[in-house]
Amino acid sequence: MPASDVPTTHPRYLSLITRERIVAGVQRGVTSLHGLIAHGRGEAFDYLLGERTHPFAQRAIAAAAAALRAARHPVISVNGNACAMAAGDLVRLAKATGARLEVNIFHTSPEREQAIRAMLLEAGADRVLMPSRTHAISHIDHNRKWVHPEGILMADVVCVPLEDGDRCEALVKNGKQVITIDLNPLSRTARTAQITIVDNLTRCLPRLADLAEFSTPGSGTALSDWDNQAVLSEAETAMRTPRSPS
């Protein structure tokens, strides 16, 4: 990442640094220009949430850590924005949970898939699975259907940060337990996943990896008792409530 001229004292330092990472991701071929727009949308939702990790997100982080720890074949699906923002934390989460990392992007681009793989390997990943052109999940017809036979195809739990709604629905219809990280509690992705962390990826991933590393297996709410709708309602209320002037 190039040196930044954002002063560390800036009140929105983390947001501005994250934006620089996304722009650097475009420059190294990891992020698409569409990804910049999606990131801008995320920034707006984060702003409405006060740019902090709320209790509803902290609960979902704990549930996600427990689900990943309990999984037989957990997989983390990585797209351009997730990689550009948090390659190191994604690798750390994979190691903490024994999850495999698999590349999957919305707009078809073998070059970008390879650039993402290279960035994850640089960040310390032992192995990065690529989508095959022979194995696909059902209920989806664009580039995102392709999966690796030892990755998402056989996964029981899939973590899909910053995911498209169509693909999230397809993963659920294919019998996967889906964890997502999405700043928009109204998105189809947020509403379709079984566990939705409504939080900024760069804030919640270190916490998720901490919990996965240090918690004992079996701790946290069992998925059968998990009320994702409550999380979404609390997040929507937080987002729509005018903030007191600061």
Added chain:
Amino acid sequence: MPASDVPTTHPRYLSLITRERIVAGVQRGVTSLHGLIAHGRGEAFDYLLGERTHPFAQRAIAAAAAALRAARHPVISVNGNACAMAAGDLVRLAKATGARLEVNIFHTSPEREQAIRAMLLEAGADRVLMPSRTHAISHIDHNRKWVHPEGILMADVVCVPLEDGDRCEALVKNGKQVITIDLNPLSRTARTAQITIVDNLTRCLPRLADLAEFSTPGSGTALSDWDNQAVLSEAETAMRTPRSPS
């Protein structure tokens, strides 16, 4: 525009195609990279509004059509994002109302100004005014002060879609009636314009052009009776009200 790989069956097809138009706008030099992030922010506000044209927007569209029809010298000010998203609809609106099209962008770039002009001409515009370097409006000191003497300088009504707050305020202080289209009812632009259409540009422009083409002059609320504050309040309420589960 390059061929799209967004499936037409995707429930958010219109939003994704609009995103592609903005990206294509960057590629042909019409849109700035800053414009991508601004567009993402607009997407977030549209999400909160349920991605639909509300009654308060429909009223503002009717008021805007009436004001443009009643104007002596109406002008539509076009920046990079507006051009990339809706060049054809802007040209249609200009023809329906007899308004002149004038290019005006935030970040100084003669190349981008020319690219916007070229795109409007391709979309069927008869004439596109460019900012002079000899005539300026008052109360503003950056690139946006420059205007064309037969365009914004002499205009009585100016339509400024997706406008910066500083420039919107300056136009009002220069005695113009200002119509804006802005998804954020809290923005300075939204609060400063006399008529604010809180809606997505690609949804409201065809309706605005329809009304301008087919309504009789003098129909609609006279500007003296127009309550823009009511529109903004209703829009803010809509934005902050949780949606009923669908």
